Amino acid sequence: MATNTKERILDAAEELFADRGFPSTSMRDITQGADANIAAVNYHFGSKEALLLAVLKRRIEPVNQARVARLDELESSAGDQPISTEELVRTFLTPVFETWQEHGGAAPKYMKLLGRIHAEVDQDLRTKFIQETGAVLERFATAFERGLPALDASEVRWRVLFLVGSMAYTMTWGTALLEVGDQARRDSEQVLETLIQYTTAGMTVPSTASVVAADREAR
Amino acid sequence: MATNTKERILDAAEELFADRGFPSTSMRDITQGADANIAAVNYHFGSKEALLLAVLKRRIEPVNQARVARLDELESSAGDQPISTEELVRTFLTPVFETWQEHGGAAPKYMKLLGRIHAEVDQDLRTKFIQETGAVLERFATAFERGLPALDASEVRWRVLFLVGSMAYTMTWGTALLEVGDQARRDSEQVLETLIQYTTAGMTVPSTASVVAADREAR
DNA sequence: GTATGATTTAAATGGACGTTTCAATAAGAG
DNA sequence: CTCTTATTGAAACGTCCATTTAAATCATAC
Numbered sequence: 001m002a003t004n005t006k007e008r009i010l011d012a013a014e015e016l017f018a019d020r021g022f023p024s025t026s027m028r029d030i031t032q033g034a035d036a037n038i039a040a041v042n043y044h045f046g047s048k049e050a051l052l053l054a055v056l057k058r059r060i061e062p063v064n065q066a067r068v069a070r071l072d073e074l075e076s077s078a079g080d081q082p083i084s085t086e087e088l089v090r091t092f093l094t095p096v097f098e099t100w101q102e103h104g105g106a107a108p109k110y111m112k113l114l115g116r117i118h119a120e121v122d123q124d125l126r127t128k129f130i131q132e133t134g135a136v137l138e139r140f141a142t143a144f145e146r147g148l149p150a151l152d153a154s155e156v157r158w159r160v161l162f163l164v165g166s167m168a169y170t171m172t173w174g175t176a177l178l179e180v181g182d183q184a185r186r187d188s189e190q191v192l193e194t195l196i197q198y199t200t201a202g203m204t205v206p207s208t209a210s211v212v213a214a215d216r217e218a219r
Numbered sequence: 220m221a222t223n224t225k226e227r228i229l230d231a232a233e234e235l236f237a238d239r240g241f242p243s244t245s246m247r248d249i250t251q252g253a254d255a256n257i258a259a260v261n262y263h264f265g266s267k268e269a270l271l272l273a274v275l276k277r278r279i280e281p282v283n284q285a286r287v288a289r290l291d292e293l294e295s296s297a298g299d300q301p302i303s304t305e306e307l308v309r310t311f312l313t314p315v316f317e318t319w320q321e322h323g324g325a326a327p328k329y330m331k332l333l334g335r336i337h338a339e340v341d342q343d344l345r346t347k348f349i350q351e352t353g354a355v356l357e358r359f360a361t362a363f364e365r366g367l368p369a370l371d372a373s374e375v376r377w378r379v380l381f382l383v384g385s386m387a388y389t390m391t392w393g394t395a396l397l398e399v400g401d402q403a404r405r406d407s408e409q410v411l412e413t414l415i416q417y418t419t420a421g422m423t424v425p426s427t428a429s430v431v432a433a434d435r436e437a438r
Numbered sequence: 439g440t441a442t443g444a445t446t447t448a449a450a451t452g453g454a455c456g457t458t459t460c461a462a463t464a465a466g467a468g
Numbered sequence: 469c470t471c472t473t474a475t476t477g478a479a480a481c482g483t484c485c486a487t488t489t490a491a492a493t494c495a496t497a498c
Contacts, residue, residue, distance in 0.1 A: 155413060246457085247456095258476075
């Protein structure tokens with residue numbers, strides 16, 4: 001357990017938010033889990049909502065920084081060549097799974113938290129979260145467009161939505177699959193690779209319009 | 220507005236649960252939205268949780284019945300031939316988007332609700348929800364296996380997880396994309412087709428193991 | 439030592455929560 | 469009509485909530 005109260009609160013809140021969700025976790029749950037006084041959250045963070053933002057920021061910021069840093073690297077070394085779709089997918093997905101590894105356990109709590117946050121928080125709170133990630137997503141969407149000139153901007157963005165959905169859902173519930181040790185067991189590195197292959201195939205499939213047209217032709 | 224209280228409560232609860240989530244919606248919100256007395260929910264449903272289950276059941280049951288009915292049909296007409304992956308994807312995804320259409324509006328509330336429920340409710344509640352859908356998922360997973368003999372059971376189930384993730388995320392947030400009318404606009408029929416093509420490509424990609432092996436070979 | 443600011447503590451605040459009670463009303467059967 | 473059951477209404481129940489207060493304790497500097 002962390003030595004200072006502020007970090008103990010962050011740790012406890014992260015675990016509880018991940019397990020039960022934000023609205024269902026009480027300040028009393030958090031401070032009890034952190035072995036702190038009930039007033040400590042408001043003293044250190046100001047409010048319950050500000051605590052959630054702090055919890056999220058601690059995890060998301062490094063992930064998004066890693067994503068953007070690697071994308072910068074890729075783009076500068078590629079010159080005016082488009083970056084391959086698989087590399088983009090890999091660059092986007094890897095950082096979040098790396099932190100999964102770093103935190104040791106088979107099912108770190110904050111993965112579930114990140115997955116949860118995609119569906120749970122109210123519009124206002126989600127907006128704050130999205131601002132952090134939205135700009136990153138838009139950068140990747142633009143990079144995808146360059147490598148997929150047959151697709152219009154709209155289709156690329158829908159596919160990015162599918163990508164994020166698979167990722168978030170895997171973060172939330174994949175840990176359960178990893179844990180139960182049933183027929184779906186496989187370690188997180190392999191899951192990441194499976195997700196990358198799956199997503200790359202989806203991203204690079206011919207445009208819906210062209211598939212529909214070909215289908216019409218065949219009749 | 221529905222004439223009888225029970226249905227008015229279901230309608231109001233569906234909308235509120237979809238917009239704010241289950242824990243953040245109060246009985247007072249619901250009964251006020253349904254123009255009913257605060258005691259009406261407990262009288263008609265027994266508890267707030269039982270109301271949520273009723274709300275979910277009303278929407279999920281027909282969707283899952285349609286999925287299974289069409290799968291039965293496909294399997295009986297296919298004899299001992301495996302069903303094509305695209306057809307399976309289409310059969311799984313179409314019913315939920317059809318009800319999207321049926322309910323007219325561009326962004327029916329219960330789509331958001333269904334998406335939400337994948338991440339929000341606590342473990343117990345989710346278990347009840349999953350029992351409804353889990354058996355259906357397993358039937359589809361088995362059918363996918365037959366058409367994808369190169370994949371082991373584990374990889375098929377991970378890919379099904381990705382599929383469900385894209386679907387749930389699209390249900391939750393796709394409506395927002397549809398609504399805002401930005402560059403990602405496209406009608407729900409086209410979104411479904413885009414998702415089907417994307418997912419089919421992901422499901423049919425060579426196994427991760429073989430890709431990794433080929434990659435090693437190439438070095 | 440004393441003084442100063444940061445942190446922790448225990449207690450209380452007012453409000454919102456899900457649920458229950460029980461009387462009032464409505465609906466349908468004989 | 470009367471009797472019976474189903475539904476609604478207003479009010480209250482006890483509990484838990486996030487937050488605030490103000491005193492107590494700790495840490496550090498002088």
